[in-house]
Amino acid sequence: MQTVFEQLNERRKTLLGLIVDDYIQTAAPVASQHLLKHPELKVSPATIRNDMAELEDLGLIARPHTSAGGVPQDLAYRFYVESVASHTKAPRIFQVLVQEALHQDEADPEAWAREAAGVLSHEVRNVGIATVPRAFQARIRHVQLVPVRDVQALLVLVMQERRVRQQRINLPQPFTADGLIDLSSALNAALADKTARDVRAMVEAHQADNGAPRLIMEEIVRLVALEEEQEAERHYVEGLRDMLSQPEFTSGDRAREAVGLVEDTDVIKQMTADVPDHGEVRVIIGNENRQEGLRHYSIVVGRYGVPGYASGTIAAMGPTRMDYARAISSVRYLTSFLSGLLDALRDSPE
Amino acid sequence: MQTVFEQLNERRKTLLGLIVDDYIQTAAPVASQHLLKHPELKVSPATIRNDMAELEDLGLIARPHTSAGGVPQDLAYRFYVESVASHTKAPRIFQVLVQEALHQDEADPEAWAREAAGVLSHEVRNVGIATVPRAFQARIRHVQLVPVRDVQALLVLVMQERRVRQQRINLPQPFTADGLIDLSSALNAALADKTARDVRAMVEAHQADNGAPRLIMEEIVRLVALEEEQEAERHYVEGLRDMLSQPEFTSGDRAREAVGLVEDTDVIKQMTADVPDHGEVRVIIGNENRQEGLRHYSIVVGRYGVPGYASGTIAAMGPTRMDYARAISSVRYLTSFLSGLLDALRDSPE
DNA sequence: CTTTAGCAGTCGATTATCGAGAGTGCCAGC
């Protein structure tokens, strides 16, 4: 793949970059005459036409019809992302915006994710997605049973990285409020700092036991396991409206298709399932997507978090003709900023 | 307004009903010849044309152009809703569907709302909206402080109708886990069965006090008050995709407009703000909407709940040409079913 | 071998025209 780009001389590389730039901005096939406006190109339109014919042969651009301008193909975007877009920095204004949006909810990772998705979608004028950070190995920090009624209680789990998970459970026998508090204390002593695996081992060690504690511990195992599973990732999706204002969605059919994709939680979940390492930003362009339906979309996805502790995902989704420079820099900035927040959360006093 | 309908003789009334019926199904202007298929009308097409001219004069139907069929206006839908649509019963299949969907989450009003919105949207092939039930006068059932870290805790409030509200709060001084449990017990003893007003009075009575308890109680007041306020209603919105499959949204612009409306939480909140009494179902048609943007939409909204105890809202939203009979019967069935669930929740053993 | 100039040719988009078909409005008669 890389060899394709190596076949290009310098002029053709800059030409390709300019074509992608133009197309990203105008959404219209780029004509050779139009490219003359760029001062970098000190050649005649005929030369440009020759070069474009070459780019077409290499599969980098295509033409909607015989006498039309060039439209970048997935491969051209890949080139653009590798050579141009990755070196951009997020604009200062965006940085300030992020800081203001996220410093409001001091220590609430759930709110961070929501805000991040919103800010990102606005910035890239496409869909923004963020998952709530999830622990690598979920460890229990605190357990509490809150009475709801005598045979039902609310099980509140506070995880090591301060995420809170709650679940109503039915009790096998009535409990008084005091009884539950005692039970909570006992559970706490036994379970603090334990992982799902630990708890499961404890449950199995006491096969003979039954009654309330066992039932509750099984529920705890289930919740902690959920915490560890990919499927359980809570995510926020914002800015469908922004994406639909892009010219590729003027047709009603395309717009409807996009709504279907975004409303389908499976699609979103898969999108955030296979993410790069911390700090890295991955760009998935058009056909590189595994999912059929995303063939005309690109995704810029990054992971934030603290290695070995907790991590979440930030992604921008839009048509393949999206502003990669902006998307990549925005996602990168958001991941590093959120990582900082998470890190501070971890280091904060016990 | 009622007088307009009184000017119509029986035949014209059934004619109007049939026109609305047809238009709801086909989304195309209804021609006089097409109406002949209905056996109820034992007259010639010419007579029908005369009658339709009359309906047009009264503003009940309009024609897109001089030689086109009739399109019902808001007023005609109003007539249709009053005279026809209100008497329909929800089909058995739908009832079973609702029962299955809602019996899964035994005693979780939050989940009920989510499921209800989804089921409704599917049934009416439009957007379904449901709010989580909210107490009339929020009463505290139980208070619990769960340690998160030494200067931060999770305040969990269980309300009288078993809704759970949680909020992280910062503590003015470090607390141990045991200290928080003691504090929780004290708070519980003092606050069980109290309303926001009660708590506020207690706070004011102890002006001199300060420190943790006072701070926490102020937070409790805020939360309980939120519980009582309209703005705090959590709601679920489902089925945008279904609505966009309606023919009025084939144009990209219309589709985009709809997405904007649904993504705008303000619009949804206003929609569920002014609701009818328990058991009643209100239909708001086109221009009857207060909000400019909803001029071409209708909303079928109902309240469920137990009077004097708690209530929530169920609504279907779609283009004015929506299946009112189906929407009204579905909303009515859902409200009564959810009311039953809530009632059972209240009567359940302490 | 690369670049340039010029020109013919291609294709999409827009506009115009036309005919068919659907459906109404109205008039005259029952």
Next chain:
DNA sequence: GCTGGCACTCTCGATAATCGACTGCTAAAG
């Protein structure tokens, strides 16, 4: 008040024509 009949109107789809934008190619120059 209802009906039959007929002329008129308007939309919709197909076809054709024109315009303009751009390219591809060829041949000459660097």
